[in-house]
Amino acid sequence: MRAAAFVAPYLLEATARFIEAAARLPDVRLGLVTQEPVDRLPPQLRSSLAAHWRVDDALDPSQVAAAVRGLERQLGPVERLVAALEQLQVPLAEVREALHIPGMDVETAHNFRDKGRMKDVLRAAGVPCARHALVTDVAGAVAFLDDVGYPVVAKPPAGAGAKSTFRLDGPNELREWLAIAPPATGRPMLLEEFLTGEEHSLESVVVDGKPVWHSVSRYLPTPLEVLRNPWMQWVVLLPRQVEGLEYDEIRDVGSAALQALGLRTGLTHMEWFRRPDGSAAVSEVGARPPGAQIMSLLSYAYEVDFPTTWARLMILDDFTPPERRWSVGAAYLRGQGSGRVRAVYGVPELHREVGHLVVEA
Numbered sequence: 001m002r003a004a005a006f007v008a009p010y011l012l013e014a015t016a017r018f019i020e021a022a023a024r025l026p027d028v029r030l031g032l033v034t035q036e037p038v039d040r041l042p043p044q045l046r047s048s049l050a051a052h053w054r055v056d057d058a059l060d061p062s063q064v065a066a067a068v069r070g071l072e073r074q075l076g077p078v079e080r081l082v083a084a085l086e087q088l089q090v091p092l093a094e095v096r097e098a099l100h101i102p103g104m105d106v107e108t109a110h111n112f113r114d115k116g117r118m119k120d121v122l123r124a125a126g127v128p129c130a131r132h133a134l135v136t137d138v139a140g141a142v143a144f145l146d147d148v149g150y151p152v153v154a155k156p157p158a159g160a161g162a163k164s165t166f167r168l169d170g171p172n173e174l175r176e177w178l179a180i181a182p183p184a185t186g187r188p189m190l191l192e193e194f195l196t197g198e199e200h201s202l203e204s205v206v207v208d209g210k211p212v213w214h215s216v217s218r219y220l221p222t223p224l225e226v227l228r229n230p231w232m233q234w235v236v237l238l239p240r241q242v243e244g245l246e247y248d249e250i251r252d253v254g255s256a257a258l259q260a261l262g263l264r265t266g267l268t269h270m271e272w273f274r275r276p277d278g279s280a281a282v283s284e285v286g287a288r289p290p291g292a293q294i295m296s297l298l299s300y301a302y303e304v305d306f307p308t309t310w311a312r313l314m315i316l317d318d319f320t321p322p323e324r325r326w327s328v329g330a331a332y333l334r335g336q337g338s339g340r341v342r343a344v345y346g347v348p349e350l351h352r353e354v355g356h357l358v359v360e361a
Contacts, residue, residue: 206268
C-alpha cells in the first residue's frame with residue numbers, strides 16, 4: 001500500500017476530478033492537503049480519502065512540508081507528492097527535496113515554470129523556439145523590439161495558459177501594454193518573437209526519461225487570436241491519426257525539449273507552431289496535465305479515463321500506452337460581447353445538425 005499526498009489549494013471541479021482519480025487507485029492511501037475545510041469536501045470525495053490536512057496557504061512550501069509530516073503520522077511515509085496546478089510545481093519540488101520524496105526536483109521545476117529560463121535551456125539545446133528576452137524596464141523592452149521587430153508577445157515569465165498575455169503589433173499596443181502591465185525589477189515580463197502558422201499542442205508521457213506516448217491537437221484559431229477577438233468561437237481538435245510523417249518533426253523536437261528540460265517521469269503539455277515554411281517551433285511546455293478540456297478529449301479519443309491514467313503514472317509509476325480510437329473535438333460557444341447571458345438561441349438547430357456526435361455539453 002503506497003501513501004501519497006495530493007496538494008490542491010481549492011477544490012475546483014477540474015481539480016476534484018484528479019483528486020478523485022488518485023483516491024480510487026488500488027493500493028493507494030491518499031491524503032489531501034488543501035485550504036478547504038474538511039466539511040467543504042463533497043461527501044463522495046471525503047469518503048475516498050485516507051486523510052485530510054488543512055493549510056492557510058497551499059503555495060507555501062513550509063506549510064505543505066508541515067502538512068505532509070502530519071499526514072505521515074496518519075498514513076506512514078509519504079512516497080509521492082503530486083498536484084495538477086502549475087503554480088505548485090516549484091513549491092512541491094522544494095518539499096520533495098526537503099523530505100526526500102521521489103519526483104520532480106527543484107532545478108527541473110524551475111526549467112518548466114520560468115518561461116524565460118525554459119527558452120534559454122531550449123535554445124542552448126538547439127530546440128527551435130521564439131527569440132525572447134526577460135525585461136525589467138522600458139529600455140529593455142525597446143531594445144528587444146529594435147532587435148526583433150513587431151509583432152511580439154508580452155507575458156509573465158511564470159504565467160499559465162494565456163493569462164496576462166499581450167500581442168504588441170506596433171507602438172500603440174506597446175504604449176497600452178506599458179500602461180497596463182509595465183515591466184519592473186520586481187515584476188519582470190517576458191517578451192517573445194511572435195510565431196506565426198498553425199498552433200498545436202503535443203501531449204507526451206515520459207517514464208524514466210524516455211518518451212513512451214504522445215498525442216497531437218490543433219487549435220482553431222490560435223488562443224491569442226481568440227483572446228483578442230471576443231466574437232470568435234474556439235475549437236480544439238484531436239485527429240484520429242497522429243503517427244504520420246506530418247508529425248515526425250514535432251515528435252523529435254518534443255523529445256529533445258523534454259530531455260533538455262530534465263523531466264524524468266510525467267505528463268506534459270507542449271504548445272507548438274507549424275510555421276509557414278512547414279517547420280516546427282516550440283512555444284512553451286508545461287509539466288502538468290493540459291487544460292482546455294484536452295484531458296476530456298483524450299479520454300474520449302482513447303476510451304480510457306485520462307485523469308486516472310495520469311494519477312497512476314504519477315503515484316504508481318505505471319503507464320500502459322492506450323490505443324487511439326477516435327477523432328474528437330471541443331467547440332467553445334462564446335457570447336457576443338460582455339454582460340450577463342439572458343438567453344441562448346440555436347440549440348435545437350445545433351442538435352438537429354450535429355447532435356448525434358455530441359458526447360458532452
